[in-house]
Amino acid sequence: MITRADVEAAYAKTAGLVRHTPMVSSGEDLPFTLWFKCEFMQHTGSFKARGAFNRQLTAREDGELSETAGIVVASGGNAGLANAFAAARLGMPATVFVPETAPANKVAKLHAAGATVVQHGSEYAEAFTAAAEFAASNGAVLCHAYDQPGIVAGAGGVGLEVLAELPDVDTLLVAVGGGGLMGGIAAAVEGKARVVGVEPETVPTLHEALAAGRPMDVSVSGVAADSLGARRIGEIGFDVARRTGVQSVLVSDDDIIAARRRLWESHRIVVEHGAAAAYAALLSGAYRPADGETVAVVLCGANTDPSSL
Structure with missing residues (x-):
């Protein structure tokens, strides 16, 4: 069982060793407020x-x-x-x-x-x-x-930073593979904001687990499989997701590719396909924010080949 207290303890322990990554406004004229959590700027290029x-x-x-x-x-x-x-x-x-x-x-x-x-x-x-x-x-x-x-609690520091800088955030969109980042963030923001897990249609680990009531093996393929390629959701992430009511939405490979290209062309942000999946939920309509909603998209990794944009 991972709680906010575990995340806070991990955050204190790793202080000075990891970066407090920035949040930036999308700057777009939208019926909702959109922010990007730039975790791709973390040491080694990902939240890990x-x-x-x-x-x-x-x-x-x-x-x-x-x-x-x-x-x-x-x-x-x-x-x-x-x-x-x-x-x-x-x-x-x-x-x-x-x-x-x-x-x-x-x-x-x-x-x-x-x-x-x-x-x-x-x-x-x-x-x-x-x-x-x-x-x-x-x-x-x-x-x-x-x-x-320890891995999940450490990842949850992303959620603490979002709350500290954007205390009125309503929803965090988080890419899901094995579920460590999603689980840590959901524990960190429990009772304060909702978490939506975004998964490729080709690797729906959380989606299948929620439907079955337990982690299930899924096939692994698609453009984001290098970073979202776990065969099944982790037990810890799944337990936190059920406890906190994490919702799962699915996006296609085409959606992910388009979102990654849009992040570069419109915002000059370079991320890997797995990170772009979270943004793809908005562009594809897999997640539709309410008018006035404050949304933070966690962009979790940038270890990619920029020439493929």
Whole structure:
């Protein structure tokens, strides 16, 4: 169970190690008020640094983290980059398992961050199994990409910052893959604002779980699969979503591509497809704000190839 208190504790613990990212007005003439939370400006280009630092600091405090074994994480790219960055700052080695389909730019960044990179399997779930086996045999601390209390609580700092700068916010639109960011934010703003989870039609982890009443495996494909490519929603994110009433909406690959291009052409914001999914909910009409509603779109990552815009 993750609560606002857990998020606040994580936020205090990671102070000075992660960036307080800006919020900017869209500047558009709309019947509702639109803000962008620019979390793509976080260290390593995504929100993942928040949970990575919180998980690793907690493990070190608990005596769980070995200076020789370090940490291991499975990731499509962003969680690996964040955990490698955090481990380097804390003086620990990092091993990152990525799917063989991971984008070349993210793999290159992992090497540049000093991580040992192992490519295994065709999707995140296979890389995670290999990482867990490595942790069991090597003694490294396993840092889950999205489904550990410290990871989720750390990610929730995004929600605290939105509330601090925009206390009258009504709705936060958040992209969902494994659900760590959504779960952390929903816990942070519980009782103060609603959270809408936005998912690709091709990877509807939260949507299917809400319909079934429990996390379910889904097939993984589409333009955002490198960052929103979890096979199922995490238990923690799902529990928070049910407790707080998170709504799920779906967007198509075409919607995501159009939203990413619009962010660049109209706002000069460069994000990856997974981050653009949250904005796609507005452009496609998957989420329609009421007149006068104050909406914050969380733009959660920028690890992309700008030449593809």
